[in-house]
Amino acid sequence: MKTSYKVIAAALTASIAVTACKLPRPLHNEKPVLPATYNGVPSGGAPLPQWKDFFADSLLTSLLNNAVTNNFDLRLAEQKVEAARNELLMKKALLAPTVGINTYGSNIRYGRHTMDGEGNATTPGVPQPIVPTYMLGVSSGWEIDLWGKLHKRKKAAQLRYLASTMGRNLVLTSLLSEIAYRYYELICLDARLEIIQKNIALQETAVEIMNVQKSAGRVTELAVKQFQAQLIHTRSMKYATLQEVVRIENEIRYLSGTYDEKPITRTSFTVQSDLVVTATGVPSGLLLNRPDLIQAELELKASHADVEAARKAFLPSVNISANLGLNSFYPGTLFEPAALAYGLVGSVAGPLVNRKQVKGEYGLAVAQNNTAYYDYAKKAMAAVYEVKTTLNGIGNLQTQYNLNKEEAAALTEAIGIARDLYLAGYANYLEVITAQKSAVEAELNMVDTRKSLLFSKVNLYRTLGGGWQ
Secondary structure, three states, X not given: OHHHHHHHXXXXXXXXXXXXXXXXXOOOOOOOOOOOEEOOEEOOOOOOOOHHHHOOOHHHHHHHHHHHHHOHHHHHHHHHHHHHHHHHHHHHHOOOOEEEEEEEEEEEEOOOOOHXXXXXXXXXXXXXXXXXXXXXXXXXXXXXXXXXXXXHHHHHHHHHHHHHHHHHHHHHHHHHHHHHHHHHHHHHHHHXXXXXXXXXXXXXXXXXXXXXXXXXXXXXXXXXHHHHHHHHHHHHHHHHHHHHHHHHHHHHHHHOOOOOOOOOOOOOOXXXXXXXXXXXXXXXXXXXXXXXXXXHHHHHHHHHHHHHHHHHOOOOEEEEEEEEEEEEOOHHHOOOHHHEEEEEEEEEEXXXXXXXXXXXXXXXXXXXXXXXXXXXXXXXXXXXXXXXXXXXXXXXXXHHHHHHHHHHHHHHHHHHHHHHHHHOOOOOHHHHHHHHHHHHHHHHHHHHHHHHHHHHHHHHHHHOOOOOO
């Protein structure tokens, strides 16, 4: 028995000596370094409030609740999490011995001039010429994780499972943001329709005045047609906007995973409160809050574990297999003590001829590790600039919105002034048309700027990671 241990030890030593030459060095599990300060504030940052607390509009949160329950993208992401969980279970199972039932029956006729045929013919009790064999027992196999290769594979699967949960959180954040964008767009479309309808009423009055002026001989048919054309154009804007409402409502229904045809209720443009989001202490806080960055970091760590597992593949593997059962020529004697059979086999195998394959697998793992690193660094840099751009945009858009309101108010007053001057003979009808057109454009620009402002604040919430915690 001691001799057997010495043989196994010698074989293991020789295998290590052959296969471990020039063993590749491991990579460093690096992380991208983000700026230490942000707008003069030390890096840091706490998680954002949950979306139910952030979106204070009860009508919006009701839509979001429906989407979380029914959205298909979210369901698909959850299935990816489930797939990663089962992958982890499979990798864990590799560390434990496999045990299975081993049962079979056979009938074989051996050639007379073979070792089996010659031996069976001269052995008393062996059935001739067809030799039956029956086996009932258990067999087991176990690869001893001597170098930690299987543990590294399990670790990689565990990290990818966690990464898949971050992927689900990323889908959740994106879903909530997409619905919020569309909800605020509907509110702004309602405001746009209100402005258009108001101007339609004003322009209808203007057309009536032009008809009266034409009857009195003060204007020509050309003036009437120009006012009518302006009215027709404004009416066409109304129906284009109504179609946009239909499109956005259907997009929300799709994101919510429902065929419900009920109109989507929402608050009015005038009572919609501003969203408040603070971004103190980013960008390092992004690494703690943004699910896409957390996912990228976990994928980087998983790829590093893959590299380590690939390195371990250069070392020999140690396997033990065993079987225990009952074996006999006759079914009637299968359960007798003499039918007991067992075996134990140990093996040491290392890559020699197929070393290039192992090298290729290692090179692939290294390339994937580098890809994960650059993907992480790219996403981290993009996240920092997304926050910077959005924060600056919020300030500029707020100023722009205030100026748009002043412009719209001034041009609305100009309509009445132009009409009074026209009736008094101090202005021509083209000035009235221009004043009406400019007032409509200014009011619509104000609504568009307000929409961009709401979008920017939702976008900032998304770029800071969302309230998925």
